[in-house]
Amino acid sequence: MALQSTDPIADMLTRVRNAILAGKTEVSMPNTKLRHAVATQLKKSQYLADVSVEKATPCDTLTLVINKEGTNPNINEIERVSKPGRRVYAGVNDIPRVKNGRGVLLVSTSKGVMTDQEARKNRLGGELICKVY
Numbered sequence: 001m002a003l004q005s006t007d008p009i010a011d012m013l014t015r016v017r018n019a020i021l022a023g024k025t026e027v028s029m030p031n032t033k034l035r036h037a038v039a040t041q042l043k044k045s046q047y048l049a050d051v052s053v054e055k056a057t058p059c060d061t062l063t064l065v066i067n068k069e070g071t072n073p074n075i076n077e078i079e080r081v082s083k084p085g086r087r088v089y090a091g092v093n094d095i096p097r098v099k100n101g102r103g104v105l106l107v108s109t110s111k112g113v114m115t116d117q118e119a120r121k122n123r124l125g126g127e128l129i130c131k132v133y
Helices: 008-021 033-044 116-121
Strands: 026-030 050-054 061-065 078-080 104-109 112-115 126-132
Touching: 008 026, 008 033, 008 078, 008 126, 033 050, 033 061, 033 104, 033 112, 033 126, 104 116, 112 116
Parallel strands: none
Antiparallel strands: 026 061, 050 061, 078 126, 104 112, 104 126
């Protein structure tokens, strides 16, 4: 059985960071709804090449394709903002911009996980999950 992490999102981001540093093109991890939502938003923002879920026992496996073979990864920096010991929330007017709008900040809102631009457009605040550049 896999060891449970106290912060599954930080674990996911660390696996992605380590895979990029090791020159890997994909990384696998146990799947959760929040991890899948974050990965889907990263794919929609074109930071990941592909996201897939494979059915398995006891839990499904989430596979992230960081970049296609022979290309460079789009992620330069990926960092957790809100941690279990210190949650960070922001109203719609207080959501910060990442690298003057060139990066993406993922926000967990009442309508699901979305980018900072989508959250501003929908006039929603929430928990700041991570920032990617």
